[in-house]
Amino acid sequence: MTVDASNALLRWYVVDKRSLPWRAEGDERPNPYRVWLSEIMLQQTTVAAVRRYFEKFTSRWPNVGALAEADEAEVMAAWAGLGYYARARNLIACARAVSAAGARFPETEAELLKLPGIGRYTAAAIAAIAFGQRAVVVDANVERVVSRLFAVKEELPGSREQIYKLAGSITPERNCGDFAQAMMDLGSTICTPRDPACGICPLSAMCAARQEGQPARYPLKAAKRARPNKLGIAYWLQHDDHVLLVRRPGKGLLGGMLALPTSSWTEAAPAPDEAPVAANWNEAGAIDHVFTHFALNLRLLCADTDDRAAGEIWWPVERLSEAGLPTVFAKVAQRGLAWRQAA
Numbered sequence: 001m002t003v004d005a006s007n008a009l010l011r012w013y014v015v016d017k018r019s020l021p022w023r024a025e026g027d028e029r030p031n032p033y034r035v036w037l038s039e040i041m042l043q044q045t046t047v048a049a050v051r052r053y054f055e056k057f058t059s060r061w062p063n064v065g066a067l068a069e070a071d072e073a074e075v076m077a078a079w080a081g082l083g084y085y086a087r088a089r090n091l092i093a094c095a096r097a098v099s100a101a102g103a104r105f106p107e108t109e110a111e112l113l114k115l116p117g118i119g120r121y122t123a124a125a126i127a128a129i130a131f132g133q134r135a136v137v138v139d140a141n142v143e144r145v146v147s148r149l150f151a152v153k154e155e156l157p158g159s160r161e162q163i164y165k166l167a168g169s170i171t172p173e174r175n176c177g178d179f180a181q182a183m184m185d186l187g188s189t190i191c192t193p194r195d196p197a198c199g200i201c202p203l204s205a206m207c208a209a210r211q212e213g214q215p216a217r218y219p220l221k222a223a224k225r226a227r228p229n230k231l232g233i234a235y236w237l238q239h240d241d242h243v244l245l246v247r248r249p250g251k252g253l254l255g256g257m258l259a260l261p262t263s264s265w266t267e268a269a270p271a272p273d274e275a276p277v278a279a280n281w282n283e284a285g286a287i288d289h290v291f292t293h294f295a296l297n298l299r300l301l302c303a304d305t306d307d308r309a310a311g312e313i314w315w316p317v318e319r320l321s322e323a324g325l326p327t328v329f330a331k332v333a334q335r336g337l338a339w340r341q342a343a
Contacts, residue, residue, distance in 0.1 A: 009183065010182060013178055018188075030129055035125070037057060037058070038054055045082055045083065068092075068098070075091065093117065109127045121138060128176040135180070142183045146163045147220070148191060158222070159219070193216075196216060198210050231269055233298070234262045234329070237304075237305055242316055243317050244314060244315075245311075246259055254328075257324070257329075260333065317340065
C-alpha cells in the first residue's frame with residue numbers, strides 16, 4: 001500500500017489542494033516563517049479562524065526579525081480571540097530565539113524541537129513543508145485518515161503511536177511537504193469526521209474502513225470525561241469614560257492578557273468579597289464559556305467609581321476593542337457596554 005497510497009494522494013493534491021495564504025504556490029519556495037506561524041496558529045484552531053489572524057500578523061510583522069522586536073503586549077492583543085494564549089507567549093519567545101541565531105529557522109526536527117512552543121507535530125510539519133525533510137506529520141486530520149485507511153481497532157489516545165508508525169509507513173522519501181499537506185487537506189475536505197465523501201477519495205480503493213462499510217466509525221475513541229463546571233464573577237468598574245482592566249499573571253490560563261477583574265473560578269459559588277473595590281454593584285447578566293478542561297459561568301457585576309486608585313489600567317471605553325481581550329472577556333464586556341448604555 002505504501003507507494004500506491006502516497007502516489008495516489010500526491011496526484012490528487014496536484015489538482016485539488018486548497019489555496020491557503022501561508023502555502024507556496026507554483027515554483028515558489030516555502031517561506032519557513034510563514035509555515036511556522038501558520039502551524040502555531042492552527043493548533044487547536046480552524047483554518048477559517050486562522051486566515052484573518054495570519055494576514056494581520058504577516059502584514060504587521062512580515063518576518064521573524066520583525067516579530068522578535070515586537071512589543072509583547074501588542075502581540076498578545078493581536079492574538080486575542082485565537083485562544084490557547086500560551087501559544088502567543090511561546091510565539092514571541094521562539095521568534096526571539098530564531099532571531100538571535102541569525103533569523104534562520106533550523107531545518108531538522110531535532111533542532112526545531114529545541115525551540116519554544118514547538119512539539120513533535122509542529123517540528124515535523126515545519127521540517128517537511130518548509131525544508132523538504134522526510135518527516136512523519138500527524139495531526140488530528142491525519143489521525144483520522146490513517147485510522148480509517150488501516151481500520152485501527154485500538155482506541156485513541158492509546159492508538160497514537162500505532163497511528164504514527166502507520167503514517168510513517170506511507171510517508172514517501174520525496175515530496176514530503178506536499179504529502180503532509182495532502183493528508184491534512186484530505187482529512188479536512190473529504191475524510192471528514194462525519195459523512196466522509198468516500199466516492200471522491202483518492203484512497204478509497206485501499207481503505208480498510210470503507211471495505212468494512214463503516215468508515216465514520218473510525219477513529220475509535222475512549223469515552224471522554226465530563227468537563228467540570230466552574231463559577232465566577234467579573235467586574236465592570238467604570239470611571240468617567242474608562243473601564244478598569246487588569247493584566248493576568250504571565251503563567252496560567254489566559255496568561256499575560258488584559259482582562260476585566262474577576263473573582264476566583266471555582267466549582268462552588270465565588271466569595272462575594274473579591275470585588276476590586278467596595279461599590280454599589282449591579283447585576284448585569286452572565287455568560288457561559290467553554291475552555292478545554294472546564295465550562296465557566298461568569299456573572300457580571302457593574303459599578304461606577306470616583307476612585308482612580310482602584311487600579312492602574314483604566315482603558316477608554318470607546319477603544320475597548322483595541323485592548324485585545326480574550327474571547328471570554330470580550331463576551332462579558334458586551335454586557336458591560338449594554339449596562340453602561342442603559343444606566
